[in-house]
Amino acid sequence: MTIDMTLDDCRALDRADPLRNLRDLFTLPEGVIYLDGNSLGVMPAATPARVAEVVAQEWGTGLIRSWNTARWIDLPQRLGNKLARLIGAAPDEVMCTDSTSINLYKVLFAAMSQVIDSGDAARRTVVSERSNFPTDLYIAESLCRERGFTLKLIDSVDALPAALTPEVAVLMLTHVNYRTGAMHDMTAVTMAAHAVGALTVWDLAHSAGAVPVTLNESDADFAIGCGYKYLNGGPGAPAFVWVNTRHASKFDQPLSGWFGHAAPFEFTPHYRPAPGVARYLCGTQPIISLSALECGLDTLLAAEPFNADFGPMAALRTKSLELTDAFIALVEARCPGRFTLVTPRAHAQRGSQVCLAMKNPDEAQGNAAYAIVQALIARGVIGDFRAGDAQTPHILRFGFTPLYLSFEDVWDSVEHLVQVLDNNEWRRPEFNQKNAVT
Amino acid sequence: MTIDMTLDDCRALDRADPLRNLRDLFTLPEGVIYLDGNSLGVMPAATPARVAEVVAQEWGTGLIRSWNTARWIDLPQRLGNKLARLIGAAPDEVMCTDSTSINLYKVLFAAMSQVIDSGDAARRTVVSERSNFPTDLYIAESLCRERGFTLKLIDSVDALPAALTPEVAVLMLTHVNYRTGAMHDMTAVTMAAHAVGALTVWDLAHSAGAVPVTLNESDADFAIGCGYKYLNGGPGAPAFVWVNTRHASKFDQPLSGWFGHAAPFEFTPHYRPAPGVARYLCGTQPIISLSALECGLDTLLAAEPFNADFGPMAALRTKSLELTDAFIALVEARCPGRFTLVTPRAHAQRGSQVCLAMKNPDEAQGNAAYAIVQALIARGVIGDFRAGDAQTPHILRFGFTPLYLSFEDVWDSVEHLVQVLDNNEWRRPEFNQKNAVT
Numbered sequence: 001m002t003i004d005m006t007l008d009d010c011r012a013l014d015r016a017d018p019l020r021n022l023r024d025l026f027t028l029p030e031g032v033i034y035l036d037g038n039s040l041g042v043m044p045a046a047t048p049a050r051v052a053e054v055v056a057q058e059w060g061t062g063l064i065r066s067w068n069t070a071r072w073i074d075l076p077q078r079l080g081n082k083l084a085r086l087i088g089a090a091p092d093e094v095m096c097t098d099s100t101s102i103n104l105y106k107v108l109f110a111a112m113s114q115v116i117d118s119g120d121a122a123r124r125t126v127v128s129e130r131s132n133f134p135t136d137l138y139i140a141e142s143l144c145r146e147r148g149f150t151l152k153l154i155d156s157v158d159a160l161p162a163a164l165t166p167e168v169a170v171l172m173l174t175h176v177n178y179r180t181g182a183m184h185d186m187t188a189v190t191m192a193a194h195a196v197g198a199l200t201v202w203d204l205a206h207s208a209g210a211v212p213v214t215l216n217e218s219d220a221d222f223a224i225g226c227g228y229k230y231l232n233g234g235p236g237a238p239a240f241v242w243v244n245t246r247h248a249s250k251f252d253q254p255l256s257g258w259f260g261h262a263a264p265f266e267f268t269p270h271y272r273p274a275p276g277v278a279r280y281l282c283g284t285q286p287i288i289s290l291s292a293l294e295c296g297l298d299t300l301l302a303a304e305p306f307n308a309d310f311g312p313m314a315a316l317r318t319k320s321l322e323l324t325d326a327f328i329a330l331v332e333a334r335c336p337g338r339f340t341l342v343t344p345r346a347h348a349q350r351g352s353q354v355c356l357a358m359k360n361p362d363e364a365q366g367n368a369a370y371a372i373v374q375a376l377i378a379r380g381v382i383g384d385f386r387a388g389d390a391q392t393p394h395i396l397r398f399g400f401t402p403l404y405l406s407f408e409d410v411w412d413s414v415e416h417l418v419q420v421l422d423n424n425e426w427r428r429p430e431f432n433q434k435n436a437v438t
Numbered sequence: 439m440t441i442d443m444t445l446d447d448c449r450a451l452d453r454a455d456p457l458r459n460l461r462d463l464f465t466l467p468e469g470v471i472y473l474d475g476n477s478l479g480v481m482p483a484a485t486p487a488r489v490a491e492v493v494a495q496e497w498g499t500g501l502i503r504s505w506n507t508a509r510w511i512d513l514p515q516r517l518g519n520k521l522a523r524l525i526g527a528a529p530d531e532v533m534c535t536d537s538t539s540i541n542l543y544k545v546l547f548a549a550m551s552q553v554i555d556s557g558d559a560a561r562r563t564v565v566s567e568r569s570n571f572p573t574d575l576y577i578a579e580s581l582c583r584e585r586g587f588t589l590k591l592i593d594s595v596d597a598l599p600a601a602l603t604p605e606v607a608v609l610m611l612t613h614v615n616y617r618t619g620a621m622h623d624m625t626a627v628t629m630a631a632h633a634v635g636a637l638t639v640w641d642l643a644h645s646a647g648a649v650p651v652t653l654n655e656s657d658a659d660f661a662i663g664c665g666y667k668y669l670n671g672g673p674g675a676p677a678f679v680w681v682n683t684r685h686a687s688k689f690d691q692p693l694s695g696w697f698g699h700a701a702p703f704e705f706t707p708h709y710r711p712a713p714g715v716a717r718y719l720c721g722t723q724p725i726i727s728l729s730a731l732e733c734g735l736d737t738l739l740a741a742e743p744f745n746a747d748f749g750p751m752a753a754l755r756t757k758s759l760e761l762t763d764a765f766i767a768l769v770e771a772r773c774p775g776r777f778t779l780v781t782p783r784a785h786a787q788r789g790s791q792v793c794l795a796m797k798n799p800d801e802a803q804g805n806a807a808y809a810i811v812q813a814l815i816a817r818g819v820i821g822d823f824r825a826g827d828a829q830t831p832h833i834l835r836f837g838f839t840p841l842y843l844s845f846e847d848v849w850d851s852v853e854h855l856v857q858v859l860d861n862n863e864w865r866r867p868e869f870n871q872k873n874a875v876t
Contacts, residue, residue: 027494027498029498029499029501032501034501036501036502039502040497040501040502042501043493043494043497043498047493047498048490048493048494048498051489051490051493051726052486052489052490055481055485055486055489055672055730056465056481056486058673059478059481059672059673060465060467060481060485060486061467063467063470063472063474063478063480063820064474064477064478064820064822065815065820066673067478067673072673072674098536098537098540098721099536099695099720099721099722099723100721100722101693101695101696101697101720101721102536102540102693102695102720102721105692105693130707132707133705134696134699134702134705134706134707135695135696135721137707137708137709138694138695138696138699138708138709139693139694139695141694141708141709142690142692142693142694142709143692146692153707226722228722234493234497234724234725234726235496235497235504235505235510235722235724235725235726236510236722236723236724236725236726236728237724238724239721252580254543254580254581254584255539255540255543255577255580256576256577256579256580257537257539257540257573257576257577258539258572258573258576259539261572261576264572266825267571267572267824267825268572269568269570269572269575269591270575270576270579271575271576271579271580282537282539282540283536283537283538283539283540283573283677284537284538284664284666284673284674285537285674286672286673286674286675286676286724286726286727286728287672287673287674287727288489288672288673288674288724288726288727288730289724289725289726289727290674290724292493292726377503382501382502382503384502386705387704387705
């Protein structure tokens with residue numbers, strides 16, 4: 001990729017792209033270049049019909065009988081088995097259920113319980129990053145307060161070696177940072193944590209369906225993640241939970257609802273956890289939303305035939321890096337001096353998104369990043385804005401989903417960005433009013 | 439209602455029923471008399487189109503913008519405000535979110551925290567009923583173990599006065615029992631609990647949309663319940679949580695996810711709970727399933743014009759009691775000596791279901807109740823079976839939803855029951871094999 005890449009070059013890349021037809025698995029709205037699949041994935045073309053079938057046939061006609069006949073009861077596991085193939089997990093190790101925050105509560109509680117049960121009373125620290133997704137920190141705060149642990153936040157990955165002391169019970173990290181797109185080396189970090197006797201909890205919200213994940217190969221301990229981003233499961237789609245088999249049957253998680261019971265329909269008064277990861281289920285799942293998630297998972301599995309012998313996600317990862325490389329190269333070539341690249345340039349440290357900050361100090365502190373994102377949205381290029389604080393800049397965030405984005409989309413989005421800047425379009429008042437959610 | 443009620447009498451009751459047209463709000467499958475709305479409610483006729491709109495338009499076209507433009511962000515509160523009218527709550531006191539089990543965890547934790555914070559170290563008992571719905575007991579077991587409380591189970595409501603000692607921190611009851619249909623007097627029980635300084639947690643799974651509930655008038659403390667039974671929200675529909683305003687802003691609940699934060703989209707690293715019941719939200723909600731729940735709530739609100747001055751649920755309650763009275767009278771008249779009525783005969787103690795046990799001791803201990811339910815299902819009369827144990831009999835359970843059931847349905851279901859018994863149909867082998875879920 002050179003800095004003088006042209007629209008024709010992008011079209012040539014699209015013609016040579018082995019994944020180009022996967023775009024047909026989605027319903028992309030007219031006039032939109034969607035660079036926000038890291039916030040809410042695009043609707044698979046199969047979803048409306050599948051959801052309509054679940055509503056009108058399975059519920060409307062089957063009614064209560066569909067728990068058996070439509071196998072609603074198996075959905076968390078069946079979807080978990082599909083997802084397992086994307087995150088380096090084995091069959092029956094993953095459940096699709098509840099929300100990311102709730103699943104984090106379950107696994108962090110379970111990890112803490114293991115440490116408490118070990119009798120090592122000096123090991124009462126949970127380490128995470130200050131830049132982790134806030135809900136992860138909120139859940140950790142709650143559990144630390146309740147269970148007598150200390151939450152220690154590091155400012156960057158460089159501080160990790162020094163932070164990994166024998167007091168650390170759990171290292172809780174998000175694999176790909178939601179703001180910067182920076183990716184941890186899961187294997188190396190897990191090994192470092194294990195070397196001091198700490199357990200690892202990984203949040204895969206920006207990883208599952210976006211980058212290769214090797215949970216078992218990396219010997220991770222616990223993982224959770226989100227169904228509505230790169231998994232294309234729909235707004236607020238149920239999340240997932242994975243537990244290493246060496247832990248799965250060892251602990252009770254506190255949200256011990258009937259669906260995690262060894263025999264939920266025996267209606268016994270005392271809790272007896274199901275074997276394995278099934279004990280991480282709690283209550284009745286939202287079947288319509290869960291069914292929509294299956295259509296999203298199927299879009300990712302459709303890329304499997306292109307992976308050859310390079311393992312899960314290999315083909316998607318290759319294209320993802322090519323897309324983000326192209327976007328970075330074009331922004332740097334066509335908007336010189338305007339942006340700082342926040343996302344790591346090194347492939348091994350990059351997720352499937354590109355984040356930019358304003359280079360000019362006045363613009364970096366002002367409203368420019370927000371307003372540029374709004375001006376792009378008005379042109380149909382949907383990315384998002386994430387506010388900074390004293391330590392971190394405001395950012396423009398662009399997610400690249402190789403399933404449905406083309407190299408021409410990359411060209412066009414940069415072309416729009418150039419026009420927003422050259423025309424000073426972003427200075428218009430309507431792009432400088434804040435909404436509640438972006 | 440006399441024991442010589444005829445089919446013509448039932449038809450006359452239907453003609454006189456002011457709620458008879460509400461049945462048109464539902465899509466009832468052909469050839470089915472559905473007496474299982476206490477397990478999974480019938481699909482409202484409006485739901486398929488509404489769900490299709492959420493999927494294809496709000497998600498498919500609106501994408502991430504719909505958090506603002508379709509007000510997804512407000513759904514838990516908007517639905518909570520509709521539900522509030524059915525359960526004697528005020529606006530902004532209810533949130534529709536997560537599952538019943540998870541909401542119970544939140545409120546029971548909060549109730550325990552209040553007692554712990556009060557400094558009364560002797561008050562560490564949670565009282566409930568052995569016959570409570572199992573998931574409630576499992577969640578209570580978990581929290582009691584974790585927080586140093588004792589769970590004390592009483593065998594019947596008669597034991598309640600003796601159980602309410604100064605050691606009781608929380609009285610956790612299900613308002614209408616899932617197996618028997620017996621209903622507690624919420625006001626009297628709450629008053630008795632408060633008299634010894636205990637807080638009350640009410641599970642409204644079989645009450646909301648089924649019977650009048652008077653949370654504020656009864657001065658209850660916490661309540662949770664289910665969206666997929668009498669609220670017709672769809673399979674696994676999100677549940678709800680209500681907290682008395684005197685407690686709502688006082689405690690943190692442990693599942694402190696970003697949606698319960700005072701400013702979730704500021705992405706601050708520390709948790710600051712939202713004011714009021716909004717802090718009982720946790721993670722991102724399953725928007726498709728949540729949208730379907732709104733259609734269910736609307737079917738109940740459609741009955742409001744018939745309530746006159748008798749308060750929420752008055753018209754539905756009147757018809758519910760007439761339906762269950764008719765069913766009891768017809769079963770007793772036409773199947774003499776075969777069944778024992780498990781559900782209380784007294785209106786004040788009856789929910790919206792009728793439960794029967796076999797009278798003959800051999801049949802009571804054997805497979806008869808199960809097989810009769812299966813034989814009825816094969817005839818299109820869908821009720822369900824709940825297994826007994828050493829203390830309690832096997833039961834046949836029939837839920838009566840006044841929104842979509844007629845008196846002729848009652849007649850027909852008893853007619854089928856008579857034939858199942860008279861023909862010994864229930865003794866066929868195919869009705870004597872157990873399924874996983876009934």
